[in-house]
Amino acid sequence: MGHPLEALTAILRLAYSGELAAALAYRGHWKSVSDPDDRARIHRIEDEEWHHRELVGGMLARIGRSPSPARERRAWVMGRTLGLLCHVAGWLAPMYGAGKLERRNIKEYETAARLAARAGHPEFVECLLTMAEVEWDHEAYFRSRVLSHRLGRRLPLWPAPPPKSEIRTSFERETQPRAAA
Ligand SMILES: [Fe+2]
Numbered sequence: 316m317g318h319p320l321e322a323l324t325a326i327l328r329l330a331y332s333g334e335l336a337a338a339l340a341y342r343g344h345w346k347s348v349s350d351p352d353d354r355a356r357i358h359r360i361e362d363e364e365w366h367h368r369e370l371v372g373g374m375l376a377r378i379g380r381s382p383s384p385a386r387e388r389r390a391w392v393m394g395r396t397l398g399l400l401c402h403v404a405g406w407l408a409p410m411y412g413a414g415k416l417e418r419r420n421i422k423e424y425e426t427a428a429r430l431a432a433r434a435g436h437p438e439f440v441e442c443l444l445t446m447a448e449v450e451w452d453h454e455a456y457f458r459s460r461v462l463s464h465r466l467g468r469r470l471p472l473w474p475a476p477p478p479k480s481e482i483r484t485s486f487e488r489e490t491q492p493r494a495a496a
């Protein structure tokens with residue numbers, strides 16, 4: 316995987332632009348649903364993705380790296396497109412797509428936390444693990460919404476993440492094997 320700092324930079328750039336795509340897509344998503352609880356929850360998720368983007372941007376700045384302009388452009392187009400599609404895609408497809416994406420985001424921040432520790436930036440770990448936990452909550456919400464749907468219950472779902480507590484226990488197990496034993 317090369318130098319840990321390079322790997323950390325790559326994953327932070329990916330996450331930074333990923334949050335832009337996600338936030339724009341959720342903006343379209345919450346505006347496309349009519350249930351007030353769904354609207355409020357997805358709106359809050361949008362805000363959380365903007366907050367993540369700010370935090371990840373801060374980390375990139377602290378290691379003296381900038382976001383990838385090409386990735387930023389792609390993320391903007393992707394986010395706007397998905398946001399618009401939510402208005403024509405019906406109720407279930409955006410919920411399903413979001414849940415699947417959030418499952419990946421959990422893993423992405425867990426990996427970033429491990430890379431930060433290896434790259435000599437332990438000060439990022441707490442924040443990255445907390446973001447993984449917030450993505451866990453997002454995944455759980457979208458999963459529950461898909462499962463509330465008659466057709467959604469019959470669809471094969473993406474693999475469920477381990478329990479939320481595993482985000483921290485697995486990190487400790489892998490980075491301080493002796494302390495966890
Ligand atoms: Fe996020």
Ligand SMILES: [Fe+2]
Nearest residue numbers: 417420450453
């Ligand atoms: Fe998320």
